[in-house]
Amino acid sequence: MLTIKAEIKRQEQKADGTYNIKVRFTLNRKVKRLSTSLFIKPSDLTKTGNFKKGTAIYKEIEQLVTSYQQKCDAIKLT
Secondary structure, eight states: OOEEEEEOOGGGBOTTSOEEEEEEEEETTEEEEEEEEEEEOGGGBOTTSOBOTTSHHHHHHHHHHHHHHHHHHHHHHO
């Protein structure tokens, strides 16, 4: 089963203090990450490194993940 999730890597903080948001695809225990053009500030993260809900960037992340899920579902149907 394919799972798609947005994530950041704490050790890959940029010089300006932001993190690049990556989309993680997992299928049969194999993981691939896709860099996005989205960057997040530490103030938009919880202490555990999750995205704070209700922020503008959170909505963009959710839309991005949803669009990838729809595209992958469309591929499975054909």
